[in-house]
Amino acid sequence: MKYLALLFSVFLCLFGCAKRDVPSPSSSYFEDNGKVKVLSTTTMIDDLVAHIGGEFVDHIALVTRDLDPHSYELVKGDDEKIGFAQIAIGNGLHLEHGASLRYQLENHPHAVFLGEEIQKRVPSQIITVDGQLDPHVWMDISLWAEGIDAIVTALSAIDPEHALHYQRNGDDLRQAMLLTHRQIQQEFKGIGSSNRYLVTSHDAFHYFARAYLSEEEDWEKRCVAPEGLAPDGQLSTQDIQRVVDHLSEYQIGVVFPESNVNRDALKKIISSCKHSVQICDRPLYGDAMGDSQSGADSYLAMIQHNAKVLKEEWQKQSKLNH
Numbered sequence: 001m002k003y004l005a006l007l008f009s010v011f012l013c014l015f016g017c018a019k020r021d022v023p024s025p026s027s028s029y030f031e032d033n034g035k036v037k038v039l040s041t042t043t044m045i046d047d048l049v050a051h052i053g054g055e056f057v058d059h060i061a062l063v064t065r066d067l068d069p070h071s072y073e074l075v076k077g078d079d080e081k082i083g084f085a086q087i088a089i090g091n092g093l094h095l096e097h098g099a100s101l102r103y104q105l106e107n108h109p110h111a112v113f114l115g116e117e118i119q120k121r122v123p124s125q126i127i128t129v130d131g132q133l134d135p136h137v138w139m140d141i142s143l144w145a146e147g148i149d150a151i152v153t154a155l156s157a158i159d160p161e162h163a164l165h166y167q168r169n170g171d172d173l174r175q176a177m178l179l180t181h182r183q184i185q186q187e188f189k190g191i192g193s194s195n196r197y198l199v200t201s202h203d204a205f206h207y208f209a210r211a212y213l214s215e216e217e218d219w220e221k222r223c224v225a226p227e228g229l230a231p232d233g234q235l236s237t238q239d240i241q242r243v244v245d246h247l248s249e250y251q252i253g254v255v256f257p258e259s260n261v262n263r264d265a266l267k268k269i270i271s272s273c274k275h276s277v278q279i280c281d282r283p284l285y286g287d288a289m290g291d292s293q294s295g296a297d298s299y300l301a302m303i304q305h306n307a308k309v310l311k312e313e314w315q316k317q318s319k320l321n322h
């Protein structure tokens with residue numbers, strides 16, 4: 001009899017627990033409502049999850065508002081959020097280099113690193129800067145759309161019943177993203193090539209420059225920033241001088257702050273320039289989406305906002321120069 005009971009409990013565990021090998025999905029951050037629980041590190045990932053998961057998924061982003069995903073370390077409550085999520089999605093490509101966050105992601109039973117999934121599909125599209133992978137893949141909408149299938153696959157593995165729903169939502173999202181991608185490319189064609197030089201706070205815009213600002217494979221000179229791939233504030237006088245020289249060489253009249261990066265470096269730079277350079281009064285969104293007042297509170301709205309601000313400022317500059 002004991003033997004039968006043991007056999008029965010093994011059977012239950014093998015088949016009853018097969019769907020969920022992570023803790024029961026109910027916590028102060030996630031309601032116990034049967035929906036798939038997904039935690040994403042950034043709001044740009046979370047927005048894709050929201051579109052693909054629709055009504056069958058509860059989703060939260062870990063790094064919100066103006067916090068920096070490069071250096072983010074876990075705070076009180078984060079362990080619980082990650083622990084209760086059935087799927088944890090990070091960007092990878094060394095974006096999340098805070099040790100506590102990286103450890104939790106790497107040890108999650110259902111972790112997905114979206115940037116690395118994109119890298120597997122289109123390795124030649126991943127930019128390296130001084131031997132380091134550039135993690136800012138979301139800045140090119142067509143490249144970010146390459147991550148959709150990985151999210152569809154992860155959701156369908158946990159919740160096969162709604163796999164078709166995830167697939168359809170993913171297909172719709174891809175179409176909307178590629179349409180916006182082409183629209184932005186078209187919009188920049190109206191701006192003279194001599195105006196399309198982007199100077200920002202840190203190196204978050206290489207993918208953007210390659211996708212939207214460059215027509216002759218010259219994107220590397222189309223975007224320059226004093227801070228490297230992560231805005232760590234460790235600036236040398238050479239970093240400042242390099243940007244000052246670039247502004248002078250291409251006679252650039254406006255630089256663009258980023259919503260979550262200190263403006264001190266840009267202020268130093270413009271005060272060292274011999275010609276007149278302004279700091280744009282509207283920030284760009286590099287590593288974080290904006291709030292509901294910003295007009296940049298969804299992934300596509302964020303990229304559209306950046307494109308709009310750049311276009312308007314460069315048009316103003318072009319008029320000043322004529």
Ligand SMILES: [Zn+2]
Pocket residue numbers: 070136202203204229230231286287
């Ligand atoms: Zn960044």
